[in-house]
Amino acid sequence: MNAKPLIIWLVLCFAGPAVNAQGFAGLGTTAAEGFAQPSPDLPLVFPRDHGAHPDFRIEWWYLTANLTDAEGRRYGVQWTLFRSALAPGEAEGWQSPQIWMGHAAVTSARQHFTAERLARGGIGQAGVSIAPSFQAWIDDWDMAGDAGIGQLDITAAGTEFSYALRARTQEPLILHGAAGYSVKSTEGQASYYYAQPNYQVAGTLTLPSGLVEVTGMGWLDREWSSQPLSQDQNGWDWFSLRFDSGEKLMGFVLRRADGGADFRSGTWITANGTAQPLPPGAFQAEPLTQSTVAGRQLPTRWQVTLPQRDVSVTVEALNPQSWMDLSFPYWEGPVEVSGSHSGSGYLEMTGYE
Amino acid sequence: MIRAALHTLLSYWPRHRFQLFALIAGLALATALWSAVQAINGQARQSYAQAQVFLQQLDGTSLVSPGGSLHLSDYVTLKRQGWKLTPVLEGHYRNAGQSIDLIGIDILTSPQAARLFPAESRGGDPDFLRAMLREPGGIVLHPETEKLLPAVLKEMQIFRSEAVPLGLAVADISVVSRLLKRPDDLSRLILLGDTPPDVMPSDSQPAGSGADMRPPDTRALASLPAHIKLAPGGTARMNPGTLTESFHLNLTAFGFLSFIVGLFIVQGTIGLAMEQRRGLLRTLRSLGLPFAQMILILVIETTLIAVASAFIGLILGCFLAASLLPGVTATLSGLYGAEVSGALSLQPAWILSGLAMTLAGASLASAHAFYTLWKLPILQAPSTQARGQRLLQSYTAWAVAGIALSLGGVLALTLVEGLIGGFMFLGGVMLGAALLLPYVLWSVLGIAQAWARAPLMQWLWADARAQLPGLSLALMALMLALATNIGVGTMVSSFRLTFVDWLDQRLAADLYVTTLDDAQGTEVQAWLRQQGLTVLPIRSKKVQHSTGQIQIYGLRDDKIYRDHWPVISAGPDIWDLLAQGRGVLVSEQLARRAGLQIGAHIDLPTGWPSEILGIYADYGNPHGQAMVSLPQLLKNAPDVDNLRFALRLDPGQLKQVINILQERFEIPRENITQSDVAKARSMAVFDQTFLITDALKLLTLAVASFAIFTSLATLWNQRLPQLAPVWAMGVRRRSLAQIDILRSLLMAGLTAVLALPLGLLLSWALLVVINTAAFGWRLPVYLFPMDWLALVVLALLAAGLAALLPAWRLFRISPNELLKVFSSER
Structure with missing residues (x-):
């Protein structure tokens, strides 16, 4: 699970440590106040569901890419648009209850650049439109393409970096959980969750050292909900791994604050693009090495196993210092995979004090 | 030895309680007036500073539309181009006769937002943010502004923060646009960190590193739509500093003047105490007390008295400031639009400044006495005439210095622009005129003496001249006080007269x-x-x-x-x-x-x-x-x-039309103003301003007449040797007492006459030079001779009262005392 939703709610907290008594960024608070709730009986419809769902409390459009330049140097790129609703629905102008936040990052083995944008809904400063074509934007950052999101052009810029990427794919979308209905706790918290993990990406990074032409693979996650975490869950570790065999693994651990059993789940994606939900507990991730990041200890090397698929790999951060030091800080960065399978991917960790 | 000497010197005071009272009262009064003015100014400046910190960011370099408001779409377009901006919507909210200035900021992106958090939750409070953003919305204001808040706004969540300037309320832009019914307007867009758009690599020319760290370049500015302009910071709002500075300068000048007048009292008293203790000091020296130790003891004594006076003065000053502050607050907000907190907060700075001023003043006032002590041979007895000769020399020196100072003031007026030049002129001319006074009085009395024929009259003039050394400081104080009164009085009355005329013209409709x-x-x-x-x-x-x-x-x-x-x-x-x-x-x-x-x-x-x-x-x-x-x-x-x-309207129609407006069109009564009511209200605000100056005027005059009184009381003992021979020659005590009062009136009258042109010069400077520099308008000078007459009478009354007690003592003195003068001479 792409844990960012919480972050959004954090927008409304401006606070330091992401975990509080009510779960990360208030995400564990009871769903109510008229927000819509995910239901397994309402199937996803595209391209409609590429757009925003203002009746749900939280939502994001989350693209990560593992890229390589001509000399074989590795890079990670993140482009994220979060939506958080103060109240369900949309209204004109400043009266809109929707708040938007953009995060962008470029990571190399040695450097990690981040940027953030905040915007109000209703006035056109940020949003997502699906007709006549797809466009997600905040300020001057864009992710735009065709209605089926098979072709996306992505731009973002911060004080020290900018990038412009093209993402292309013919592959079908992956629906997580039960046709996109993804359960997040044993008590039944759930979200709508689908992905497009198969983008061929090419473009230019502008870094302080100059322009870098890059190519690689991108992974788009889409998720929305009104209460994805249980009250006693306080953070998560989320993996999106792309193996050289063509198979992919999305797995997450929702950690419990009270020492009880963590909630683990994920999806196995076959080389031909078929999604197979993993049974609860099948996905295993154990920390191997801790690093000191932004004054706290974080696991930046993991042992990930999925016995039923004979997966036993070491997942290691390309740059352990991939700290997103923004309004709501968290760790997000590219990882390298070795062991029974090799490949690359992205790791996100939240809720570490 | 030191202990014994200190004890001996201090034992003088219990036997001369009036002198001690005059000394402490003089210092305490001076300190009180000075520190009250400082406290008021300090309070006002603190309020401005708080407002300034808050408004600075809101007043930063902005994009504005010179023709009016920006449209919401302008903001979105610029944001989409990569401009780092945060929007501000300002407006005046009116409801049912109450109104308040509203400032709407984007609470998510405005750098001001962090200042608004309630103090107890600095660093972030989700409840606060939710309250600010969700209906009905929250507003943040200074605790003292709450009383101005229109009743309908009280239903909103109200947060109190001293960071918000007085007189306005801050809310999220969604709330303010809703209240003002201006959904598509923005007042200005503040540039965050002076940044231009990021240049995207998708442009044909990829940008170099640090694309958005440069200041707005000409290319970015040239790309702005024609109706949007870059406005440098500080133009969006009038800085209250320049407007109110002259008000504070006025207060400071008053405070300083009162302080100086107070010092005249102190100097007179210390001088007398030295004079009278010369015998005592001589004895101590003869007993082996070194000169340096004697001075040390006197310094300790002066310091003790000064510290005690300072504390009394500070307490008095505190009360004075607290009682004047409401008027100051009303003035500043009514006339200058600057809001000042009405609650006096004690600041260490003004306590220290009051203490320092008292000590500095006491040492300044006693410096002359110490100098005299050092200069005069210790064995020489007091001799009025001999000192008078020396004083004539110093009067001439003073007069030369006075003329130089006045010329310097005139020069400053022509060379230095604006307020500073005006005040340098005032300072130079006022001080210069004060220094000239003893010489002029000396000469005038000399001429009168030469013209007098009757022996008693000749003696009267000569005796007045002989008294001049002891009285000149007090008379200088009186002249400054009178001139200030005439000057400020003329300014106030001219201002008022002009203002009334102007209100009549501007509010010509009914x-x-x-x-x-x-x-x-x-x-x-x-x-x-x-x-x-x-x-x-x-x-x-x-x-x-x-x-x-x-x-x-x-x-x-x-x-x-x-x-x-x-x-x-x-x-x-x-x-x-x-x-x-x-x-x-x-x-x-x-x-x-x-x-x-x-x-x-x-x-x-x-x-x-x-x-x-x-x-x-x-x-x-x-x-x-x-x-x-x-x-x-x-x-x-x-x-x-x-x-x-x-x-x-015709007078008869007025009531009927008001009724129709209220009943037929349901216009609230608060929205209908009769011009005579508006005039009265304006005049009330206006008169508040001058309540403060009136109070200070009177206080200054009171201090000056107290100076005369202490000087006369001080002279009393020295005068007996001069009065005794006149009495012995047959002039009755009653006549002597009458002559004494007459002479006091004469001196005060002469001083008042000399103060008149000085006061007129002062009012000219205040009205024509300082007012124009401070406010940008020039006031016509109106003359009020009746006021001057009243003032002269007041000065005479003060001098007469001051002379009354010594005259009474003279009238009641037993011949025995007068005879003693002769026996003591042996």
Whole structure:
């Protein structure tokens, strides 16, 4: 699970440590106040569901890419648009209850650049439109393409970096959980969750050292909900791994604050693009090495196993210092995979004090 | 030895309690006046500083639309281009007769947001943010502003923060746009960190590193739409500093003057105590006390007395400040639009400054006595005449210094611009005149003595001259106090007279009405016209000018304006030319600020007329103002509000029209103003200003007459040897006492006469030089001879009262005492 939703709610907290008594960024608070709730009986419809769902409390459009330049140097790129609703629905102008936040990052083995944008809904400063074509934007950052999101052009810029990427794919979308209905706790918290993990990406990074032409693979996650975490869950570790065999693994651990059993789940994606939900507990991730990041200890090397698929790999951060030091800080960065399978991917960790 | 010596010297005071009282009272009064003024100024400056910190960011480099508001779409377009901006929407919210200034910020992106968090939750409070953003919304204001808040706004979540300037409320822009009913308007867009758009690598020319770390470059500025301009910081709002500075300077000058007058008392008393203890000191020296130790002991003594006086003075000052502060607050907000907290907070700075001033003042006042002690042979007995000869020399030296100081002041006026030059002139001339006074009095008394024929009269003049050394400091104080009174009194009265005239002219119509919205405004005006009444719309548009925002009013061509408008200077046929849309009238402040003259052109946005036809008075308004014809206003700003209008009515119609407006159109009574009520209200605000100066005027005069009193009391013992021979020659004690009072009146009268031209000079400087520099308008000088007469009488009364006690003692003195003078001489 792409844990960012919480972050959004954090927008409304401006606070330091992401975990509080009510779960990360208030995400564990009871769903109510008229927000819509995910239901397994309402199937996803595209391209409609590429757009925003203002009746749900939280939502994001989350693209990560593992890229390589001509000399074989590795890079990670993140482009994220979060939506958080103060109240369900949309209204004109400043009266809109929707708040938007953009995060962008470029990571190399040695450097990690981040940027953030905040915007109000209703006035056109940020949003997502699906007709006549797809466009997600905040300020001057864009992710735009065709209605089926098979072709996306992505731009973002911060004080020290900018990038412009093209993402292309013919592959079908992956629906997580039960046709996109993804359960997040044993008590039944759930979200709508689908992905497009198969983008061929090419473009230019502008870094302080100059322009870098890059190519690689991108992974788009889409998720929305009104209460994805249980009250006693306080953070998560989320993996999106792309193996050289063509198979992919999305797995997450929702950690419990009270020492009880963590909630683990994920999806196995076959080389031909078929999604197979993993049974609860099948996905295993154990920390191997801790690093000191932004004054706290974080696991930046993991042992990930999925016995039923004979997966036993070491997942290691390309740059352990991939700290997103923004309004709501968290760790997000590219990882390298070795062991029974090799490949690359992205790791996100939240809720570490 | 030191202990014994200290004890001996201190034992003098219990036997001379009045001297001790005069000493402590003089120092304490001086300290009280000084520290009260400091406390008031400190309080006001603290309020400004808090407001300044808050407003600085809101006043940063911004994008504005010189023709009016920006549209919401402008903001979004610029944000989409990569400009780092945060929007501000400002406006005045009115409801049911109450009103408040609202500032709307984007609480998510404004750097101000962090300042608004309630103090107890600094660093973030989700409840606060949710309350600010969700209906009904939250507002943040200074605790003292809450009483101004229109009742309907009290339903919102109210947060109190001392970081918010007084008199306004801050809320999220969603709340403010809703309250002001301006969903698509923005007042300005503040540049965050002066950054231009990021240049995207998708552009044909990829940007280098640090794309958005540069200041706005010409390329980025050139890409702005034509109606949006870059405005440097500080132009969006009038800085209260420049406006209020002269007010504080005035107060400080008063405080300082009172302090100086207080020091005259102290110097006189210390001098006397030294004089009278000369025998004691001589004995101590003879017993082997070294001179240095003796001085040390005297310094310790002075310090002890000064510290005790300082504390009494500080306490008195505190009370004085607390009682004056409400008036100051009312003045600053009513006349200058600057809000000052009405609660006095004790600041260590002013306690320390009060203490330091007292100590410095006491040492200054005793320096002369110590110097005399050091200079005069210790064995020499007091001799009035001998010292008088020496004093004549020093009078001449003083007079030379006084003339030099006055000339320096005049020079400063011609060389130094603005307020500083004006105050240097005042300082130089006032001090110079004070220094000249003893010489002038000495000469005048000398001439009178030469003219006198009767022996008693000759003695009277000679004796007055002999007394001059002891009285000159007190008389200098009296002259300064009188001159200040005349100067400030003339200024206040001229100001008031002008203001009344001007109010009569500006509020020439009988009724002023504000409707609830444009539609109602149009409807009401149409109906009133049908009734055959003259409706004068009051419609205006804010326009950006190089001197800041100015308000342009559209004037309907009407006899009332032609007859009454307070035009100061005008070209020919201004009303015809104005009606034809051929030009513009500007307020005096705007004309001075922008250096405009009749026939010149003002740089308004294209479309507006620009030729200056005339200049009119607009007292009390810190902002620039201009007038065009109503058709010109509507041509250039068709969407301007149509809420306010004035009516000319016969006295009999007034009540009836008010009733109709209230009942038929449901206009709240608060929105209907009778001009006579408005005038009365304006005058009340205005008079508040001068309550403070009046209080200080009286206090200064009181201190000065106390100085005369202590000087006369001090002279008492020295005078007996001169009075005894006159008495012995047959002049009765009653006559002697009468002569004493007469002489005191004579001196005070002479001083008052000399103070008159000085006071007039002072009022000229205040009205013509300082007022123009501080406010941008010049006031005509009106003379009030009756006031001066009253003042002279007051001075005579003060001097007479001061002389009464010594005269009474003389009248009641036993012949035995007078005879003793002769026996003591043996």
